[in-house]
Amino acid sequence: MMTRDKIMTLGALAVFALLLWWADGALGNYAMRILNLSAIYIVLALSLNLINGFTGLFSLGCAGFMAVGAYVSAILTMSPDVKDMNFFLEPLAPWLQNLTLPFGVALIIAGICAAITGLIIGLPVLRLRDDYLGIATLGFAEIIRVVITNLQGLTNGAQGLKSIPKYSTTWVVWGVAALTIYFVSRLVRSSYGRQLKAVRDDEIAAEAMGVNVFRVKVVSFTISSFIAGVGGALLGHMITTIDPKMFSFMLTFNILLIVVLGGNGSITGSVIGAIGVTVLMEAMRFLDEPLNFFFLKTDGMPGLRMVVFSALLMIVVIFRQRGLMGDRELSWERLAKAGLLPRRKKGGLA
Amino acid sequence: MKLVTKGATMRFGGLTAVSDLNVEIDKGEIVGLIGPNGAGKTTAFNMITGVYEPTEGRIVYQDQDITGKPAHRITEAGIARTFQNIRLFSTMTVLENVMVGSTVQERPNWITSVLGTPGYHKRAKETREFAMDLLAETELASLADEQATSLPYGKQRRLEIARALASRPSLLLLDEPAAGMNPQESIELMEFIHRIRERFDLSILLIEHHMQVVMGVCSRMYVLDYGVTIARGTPDVIRRDPKVIEAYLGVD
Numbered sequence: 039m040m041t042r043d044k045i046m047t048l049g050a051l052a053v054f055a056l057l058l059w060w061a062d063g064a065l066g067n068y069a070m071r072i073l074n075l076s077a078i079y080i081v082l083a084l085s086l087n088l089i090n091g092f093t094g095l096f097s098l099g100c101a102g103f104m105a106v107g108a109y110v111s112a113i114l115t116m117s118p119d120v121k122d123m124n125f126f127l128e129p130l131a132p133w134l135q136n137l138t139l140p141f142g143v144a145l146i147i148a149g150i151c152a153a154i155t156g157l158i159i160g161l162p163v164l165r166l167r168d169d170y171l172g173i174a175t176l177g178f179a180e181i182i183r184v185v186i187t188n189l190q191g192l193t194n195g196a197q198g199l200k201s202i203p204k205y206s207t208t209w210v211v212w213g214v215a216a217l218t219i220y221f222v223s224r225l226v227r228s229s230y231g232r233q234l235k236a237v238r239d240d241e242i243a244a245e246a247m248g249v250n251v252f253r254v255k256v257v258s259f260t261i262s263s264f265i266a267g268v269g270g271a272l273l274g275h276m277i278t279t280i281d282p283k284m285f286s287f288m289l290t291f292n293i294l295l296i297v298v299l300g301g302n303g304s305i306t307g308s309v310i311g312a313i314g315v316t317v318l319m320e321a322m323r324f325l326d327e328p329l330n331f332f333f334l335k336t337d338g339m340p341g342l343r344m345v346v347f348s349a350l351l352m353i354v355v356i357f358r359q360r361g362l363m364g365d366r367e368l369s370w371e372r373l374a375k376a377g378l379l380p381r382r383k384k385g386g387l388a
Numbered sequence: 389m390k391l392v393t394k395g396a397t398m399r400f401g402g403l404t405a406v407s408d409l410n411v412e413i414d415k416g417e418i419v420g421l422i423g424p425n426g427a428g429k430t431t432a433f434n435m436i437t438g439v440y441e442p443t444e445g446r447i448v449y450q451d452q453d454i455t456g457k458p459a460h461r462i463t464e465a466g467i468a469r470t471f472q473n474i475r476l477f478s479t480m481t482v483l484e485n486v487m488v489g490s491t492v493q494e495r496p497n498w499i500t501s502v503l504g505t506p507g508y509h510k511r512a513k514e515t516r517e518f519a520m521d522l523l524a525e526t527e528l529a530s531l532a533d534e535q536a537t538s539l540p541y542g543k544q545r546r547l548e549i550a551r552a553l554a555s556r557p558s559l560l561l562l563d564e565p566a567a568g569m570n571p572q573e574s575i576e577l578m579e580f581i582h583r584i585r586e587r588f589d590l591s592i593l594l595i596e597h598h599m600q601v602v603m604g605v606c607s608r609m610y611v612l613d614y615g616v617t618i619a620r621g622t623p624d625v626i627r628r629d630p631k632v633i634e635a636y637l638g639v640d
Contacts, residue, residue, distance in 0.1 A: 225498060228508075230496040230498045235484075239479055240478075242471075243477065246463060247460075248460045248492035249491050
């Protein structure tokens with residue numbers, strides 16, 4: 039039986055898909071690129087939110103897992119010619135040279151490789167807590183970056199990879215984003231998700247209630263790494279050029295910003311945060327150019343955009359300490375309570 | 389013999405928090421563990437429930453050696469506990485808190501959870517129904533959807549007991565269940581403890597400061613002072629033991 043909320047959700051999805059279809063044709067490349075970048079940031083923010091917001095583990099390793107995903111997917115999808123062009127200093131390992139896989143398969147392998155990396159790092163690191171965990175994961179993310187820089191015959195080192203096939207179309211990125219939203223919300227609302235939250239709220243009590251805390255942490259960290267790897271791969275296939283410098287701490291920081299701004303532990307918060315931050319970052323680009331208000335004239339101050347953005351961030355954090363959504367979700371029920379939808383009749387449409 | 393600790397000793401550096409603890413609890417018994425502040429009662433609980441691994445000695449439950457096993461394994465073996473300083477899951481509702489307690493029965497797995505397989509739904513339904521039963525038993529059913537930490541103190545304590553019962557334990561460890569209760573509430577608590585023992589076929593080990601509660605509810609008790617067991621026996625014996633009187637009241 040369909041409930042009213044389910045019908046509304048399906049309806050909203052259909053409207054959004056129509057909107058995307060329209061935008062894909064009507065909006066220019068630049069606007070579509072920003073829109074699609076938001077979708078990738080939704081994927082990445084959910085990956086970080088799963089581990090930070092729902093499992094309560096302060097992890098800063100996101101960029102490392104993205105790098106693994108981006109490189110794996112790029113190398114697996116490039117044609118032999120493009121590989122020849124890229125690897126001019128040292129040839130690519132022969133077994134990879136002639137291997138070209140379909141994008142979907144490569145994307146999944148990218149996620150699996152990132153997940154395995156996450157598992158290997160997680161097993162020792164997840165014995166730490168709080169800030170110590172943050173620093174250790176940050177360190178491992180940097181190690182991944184340095185390893186990639188030095189594996190010339192596998193990753194082309196500091197030169198990076200160019201001419202990666204442009205597979206991240208609107209439908210692909212938004213499809214993956216929708217799948218990720220669905221997956222993460224199913225997970226955190228399930229009995230397993232209750233274990234994640236129990237670990238977040240009180241590890242000692244969780245363990246005493248029979249939750250295998252360490253195992254839950256490892257599973258959550260591995261799933262999060264998988265999603266980050268997929269997100270990284272999508273980013274690579276969108277920009278079409280990747281190099282190790284791209285996956286520095288700043289990238290993790292951007293995603294952390296989205297998660298904190300949207301609300302740690304809120305899926306809809308991450309979605310709103312991802313779209314909001316990506317769009318605002320672009321929309322405020324005019325601030326870097328010469329300004330000409332009637333009372334204020336400047337001749338181009340690069341960086342002013344970031345100043346204003348930081349100020350906005352501070353305002354949000356001062357007035358909404360736990361992010362825009364806190365740990366709540368935007369739901370039809372909440373909208374109805376706020377008076378934006380007709381209230382549900384008792385025993386009515388349900 | 390259900391629970392037996394054989395010379396369990398816990399040292400933190402040079403400090404011996406509990407030394408040579410020999411506790412025995414039979415099926416269906418309610419046993420008290422008392423002693424002045426800092427006597428090592430909670431440390432004893434932490435050894436039994438796997439929070440600490442004893443430095444020496446063994447802990448045996450239903451003929452199974454559980455010494456140094458991780459806490460969740462000990463819960464699986466049938467020992468559940470509450471905490472002295474209440475440790476409820478603060479972002480969850482009353483019902484969800486109790487449902488977490490059923491983890492060892494439900495054994496959720498992330499794949500079936502996401503896929504929502506029939507087996508998953510069946511277990512999730514059982515968990516929810518059992519949790520509601522427990523809430524009814526502890527008279528918290530009407531508060532099922534409230535935030536756990538918004539409850540008044542006494543109800544939070546009862547919720548902790550409900551949550552511990554959700555793992556279907558055969559031995560329940562209660563760490564100061566009457567802390568912060570007035571005499572009337574303490575009497576109700578005694579009745580409550582008796583009732584759940586009958587209803588869930590439990591053995592109970594409880595730490596308590598309220599003499600009235602311990603004497604009224606326990607069939608036997610152990611007295612700790614500075615980590616050493618200074619007395620054991622029925623409430624009548626304990627009440628007259630000079631060492632106990634000395635530890636509690638001091639002697640010139």
